Amino acid sequence: xxxxxxPKTPVKTAQTTFRIVETLKSHDGATVTELADLLDIPKSSAxxxxxxxxxxxxxxxxxxxxxxxxxxxxxxxxxxSRERLFSVATPELxxxxxxxxxxxxxxxxxHGLGVFLARDRGDQAVSLDSYTGQSVRxxxxxxxxxxxxxLPRERVEEIIDRHGLPAKTERTITEREELxxxxxxxxxRECAYDREERIKGLNCVAVPVLSGDTITxxxxxxxxxxxxDQDRIDSEILPELRRAANxxxxxxxxx
Amino acid sequence: xxxxxxPKTPVKTAQTTFRIVETLKSHDGATVTELADLLDIPKSSAxxxxxxxxxxxxxxxxxxxxxxxxxxxxxxxxxxSRERLFSVATPELxxxxxxxxxxxxxxxxxHGLGVFLARDRGDQAVSLDSYTGQSVRxxxxxxxxxxxxxLPRERVEEIIDRHGLPAKTERTITEREELxxxxxxxxxRECAYDREERIKGLNCVAVPVLSGDTITxxxxxxxxxxxxDQDRIDSEILPELRRAANxxxxxxxxx
DNA sequence: TTTTTCTGTTCGGGCATTACGAATTTCCGT
DNA sequence: ACGGAAATTCGTAATGCCCGAACAGAAAAA
Numbered sequence: 215x216x217x218x219x220x221p222k223t224p225v226k227t228a229q230t231t232f233r234i235v236e237t238l239k240s241h242d243g244a245t246v247t248e249l250a251d252l253l254d255i256p257k258s259s260a261x262x263x264x265x266x267x268x269x270x271x272x273x274x275x276x277x278x279x280x281x282x283x284x285x286x287x288x289x290x291x292x293x294x295s296r297e298r299l300f301s302v303a304t305p306e307l308x309x310x311x312x313x314x315x316x317x318x319x320x321x322x323x324x325h326g327l328g329v330f331l332a333r334d335r336g337d338q339a340v341s342l343d344s345y346t347g348q349s350v351r352x353x354x355x356x357x358x359x360x361x362x363x364x365l366p367r368e369r370v371e372e373i374i375d376r377h378g379l380p381a382k383t384e385r386t387i388t389e390r391e392e393l394x395x396x397x398x399x400x401x402x403r404e405c406a407y408d409r410e411e412r413i414k415g416l417n418c419v420a421v422p423v424l425s426g427d428t429i430t431x432x433x434x435x436x437x438x439x440x441x442x443d444q445d446r447i448d449s450e451i452l453p454e455l456r457r458a459a460n461x462x463x464x465x466x467x468x469x
Numbered sequence: 470x471x472x473x474x475x476p477k478t479p480v481k482t483a484q485t486t487f488r489i490v491e492t493l494k495s496h497d498g499a500t501v502t503e504l505a506d507l508l509d510i511p512k513s514s515a516x517x518x519x520x521x522x523x524x525x526x527x528x529x530x531x532x533x534x535x536x537x538x539x540x541x542x543x544x545x546x547x548x549x550s551r552e553r554l555f556s557v558a559t560p561e562l563x564x565x566x567x568x569x570x571x572x573x574x575x576x577x578x579x580h581g582l583g584v585f586l587a588r589d590r591g592d593q594a595v596s597l598d599s600y601t602g603q604s605v606r607x608x609x610x611x612x613x614x615x616x617x618x619x620l621p622r623e624r625v626e627e628i629i630d631r632h633g634l635p636a637k638t639e640r641t642i643t644e645r646e647e648l649x650x651x652x653x654x655x656x657x658r659e660c661a662y663d664r665e666e667r668i669k670g671l672n673c674v675a676v677p678v679l680s681g682d683t684i685t686x687x688x689x690x691x692x693x694x695x696x697x698d699q700d701r702i703d704s705e706i707l708p709e710l711r712r713a714a715n716x717x718x719x720x721x722x723x724x
Numbered sequence: 725t726t727t728t729t730c731t732g733t734t735c736g737g738g739c740a741t742t743a744c745g746a747a748t749t750t751c752c753g754t
Numbered sequence: 755a756c757g758g759a760a761a762t763t764c765g766t767a768a769t770g771c772c773c774g775a776a777c778a779g780a781a782a783a784a
Contacts, residue, residue, distance in 0.1 A: 221520035222763070226741070227482035227771070228521050239547050247731060256773050261733065265476035266483050271580045278731080284552075284577070284584045284602070287545030291585075291602025292494050293537045304590065322539070325526040329539045330546075335559065347539070347546025477734070481770070482742070501761060511744050516762065533751095533760080 230255075234263050235282060238273065243281040290347055297322065299423070299431050300331055302465040306458040307433075311336040313454050316437035321350075321357035321420075322430065323365075326373040328358040331431065340438055342413070353393055354382040356408035356420035357432040362393075363400040364422050364429035370397070385411045405452060406432075410439065417442035421455045423462050430466065433459050485510075489518050490537060493528065498536040545602055552577065554678070554686050555586055557720040561713040562688075566591040568709050571692035576605075576612035576675075577685065578620075581628040583613040586686065595693055597668070608648055609637040611663035611675035612687040617648075618655040619677050619684035625652070640666045660707060661687075665694065672697035676710045678717050685721065688714050 230253075237252055238244055244252065250260040264280050267273035274283045294300050303320050310318035315338030320331045328350045344350075352358030352373065362370050379388045387393045400406045408418035419442075420434035435451050436442075442451075485508075492507055493499055499507065505515040519535050522528035529538045549555050558575050565573035570593030575586045582604045599605075607613030607628065617625050634643045642648045655661045663673035674697075675689035690706050691697075697706075 221517065221524050223517050223742085224521045224524065225482060225486070225517050227480060228486040228518065229525060231480070231483040231486055232525055232527065235544060239544060242551075245731075246733090257732075258734080258774085259772060262476065262478050262480050262771085263483065265733095266479045269476050269479065270484060270487055271582070272487065274579060281551070282544055282548045284545065284548050284579045284586070285604065286541050287549055287584060287586075287602030288604045289490060289494060289537055289602075290539065290542030290545035291600045293539050294542055294602075295600035296497075296536070297539075301596070305592075308590075324529060324539045327526070329542060331539070331542075335563075337560075341556070345546045345550035347542030347544075347549075349540065349543045478771090502759085512761080513745080513763080514743060517742085520762095 231263065231267070234260075235267070235272070235286075238280060239282050243279045245278045245280070249280070294331060294347075297331060299462070299466060303423070303431070303433070303462050304332055304334075306462055307332055307334040310334065310433075310435060310454055310458050311339070314435050314437075314451060315339065316435050316441070317342065318458075319357060319434045319436060320423075321355070321361065321432050321434070323352065323358075323361050324349075326352070326376050328352045328355065328361065338437070338441070342416075342436075344413075350412075351377060351380065351382065353379055354386055354412050356406040356411075356418040357434045359393075359396060359400055359408075360406045360420045360422050360432040360434075361429055363397040363406065364424065367394075370394075382412055383410075383414070385409075405455070407447075408436075415439055417447075419447050419451055419455065421452070421459050423459050423466075425463065425466055433462070486518065486522070489515075490522070490527070490541075493535060493537050498534045500533045500535070504535070549586060549602075552586060554717070554721060558678070558686070558688070558717050559587055559589075561717055562587055562589040565589065565688075565690060565709055565713050566594070569690050569692075569706060570594065571690050571696070572597065573713075574612060574689045574691060575678075576610070576616065576687050576689070578607065578613075578616050579604075581607070581631050583607045583610065583616065593692075593696070597671075597691075599668075605667075606632060606635065606637065608634055609641050609667050611661040611666075611673040612689045614648075614651060614655055614663075615661045615675045615677050615687040615689075616684055618652040618661070619679065622649075625649075637667055638665075638669070640664075660710070662702075663691075670694055672702075674702050674706055674710065676707070676714050678714050678721075680718065680721055688717070 246261050246264060247257055250257040264273060268275050271285045272283050274281050307318045307320060311334035315336035317333060317335055317339045319333045321328045322331050330346050330348050333346050352362050381388050387396060406420045410416060415438055416436055417439050418434050418436035420432050422429050423431045423433055433455055435455060501516050501519060502512055505512040519528060523530050526540045527538050529536050562573045562575060566589035570591035572588060572590055572594045574588045576583045577586050585601050585603050588601050607617050636643050642651060661675045665671060670693055671691055672694050673689050673691035675687045677684050678686045678688055688710055690710060
């Protein structure tokens with residue numbers, strides 16, 4: 215089952231290449247010396263990497279500041295387009311967003327992390343700081359916990375071993391057993407809540423998207439606490455979510 | 470003006486790293502030996518690169534087949550979210566798609582290539598093979614030609630020198646002078662057409678999005694030839710496009 | 725202006741690391 | 755169980771990175 219074995223002879227230069235790009239991302243751009251300081255490498259090395267990345271088109275430079283380039287969106291968009299779930303879910307996300315006026319989100323798992331595969335913004339939705347494609351820890355969101363809930367237990371253990379249970383806010387679940395209890399509850403309820411666990415003032419409800427008995431993703435609606443009360447969730451949001459998940463599940467398998 | 474100078478000492482390993490990922494993309498995945506054959510490198514090298522890329526999370530492996538991973542969508546989505554144009558244009562794209570029922574697209578330029586920054590699919594739209602983030606040659610699309618039309622001539626010359634004018638279909642403009650004539654016409658008309666120049670059976674109309682007198686992107690509606698006749702374009706599509714472009718231009722500068 | 729102090733860039737030598745071919749193991753299908 | 759092809763490991767050779775130092779160029783201070 216594709217054991218992610220440590221490479222015996224890793225290509226270190228490739229690793230540092232991505233370390234550099236990731237640093238540019240986490241610091242919203244950097245100059246040559248800034249990057250050299252951040253990664254504790256000689257300026258000349260930083261210079262060489264940035265210049266080659268720029269030349270290859272993966273990094274853009276505007277008077278000294280280097281930034282992550284849109285070229286990555288080509289690779290990422292391609293990867294996304296290969297996901298069957300993406301094409302069948304997109305129209306349903308749009309319908310969900312239109313029906314609720316809030317954000318509708320789709321998350322999938324890769325390498326033990328959650329990836330926002332797509333989203334659609336309803337006309338009432340308040341703008342979020344998160345973006346399509348963003349990768350998040352699975353245990354920190356309703357979407358992610360939904361996915362974990364439907365994965366085999368040993369897989370979940372693997373993921374925890376690999377990525378740990380770092381806290382995002384003070385309400386994040388950080389204990390192994392506590393998490394498994396939460397997952398059992400989600401399985402039983404067939405939906406997950408996120409009450410300001412990831413972002414202050416934001417509530418979220420998520421349902422699984424299954425293919426047979428294996429989970430392929432999770433669907434959610436998220437909005438400000440003021441509009442996302444339990445009553446509205448039960449009477450409006452959840453039925454819409456379940457309907458959408460059903461349609462996606464059907465279209466997913468049926469060719 | 471950020472001259473893209475050749476790096477004096479390019480990091481070759483970083484270059485081959487991206488060559489590998491791009492090859493995975495253009496061949497829709499590959500095994501170790503396939504990749505080794507494609508790039509004419511030893512199997513062991515191909516193996517080392519693929520394993521490290523897999524371990525870093527940028528490539529996924531499913532029984533022997535390696536593919537471009539969704540991790541790139543994180544970087545790409547981040548890069549996109551930094552573009553102010555993206556956030557102000559997204560609601561207008563949605564409105565355009567709803568109003569026309571067709572695909573509404575937004576293209577920007579980076580490194581002399583066009584990047585589909587966003588798109589929205591109307592309910593009548595036929596599914597396209599292209600995807601969000603896809604990078605295209607500017608001279609092969611109505612969107613790209615619109616951008617070229619509003620760039621300073623020397624910049625266009627630079628871009629042609631760098632990327633050439635390769636033909637995509639038999640109707641692609643491949644002659645320098647022919648292109649400049651087309652661009653003049655686009656400036657005069659303030660819109661560009663694409664009549665099956667990129668994809669058979671698909672028509673497209675594009676208008677510029679300006680900020681002062683510099684172009685920041687181009688907006689288009691595309692649909693099947695059968696529905697995209699001149700009459701509908703003039704009476705319905707173009708007015709909608711112009712309205713959307715105007716709103717975007719206003720919101721872009723204002724704060 | 726001159727001086728100072730940054731940052732970006734170039735250069736060259738030492739050595740870590742990648743490239744490479746062959747050997748080995750694993751995984752198929754037969 | 756066997757044969758073939760693919761993946762993986764191993765060891766060696768030399769390429770290509772690492773790194774400090776020197777240089778240039780621009781902005782800030784004097």
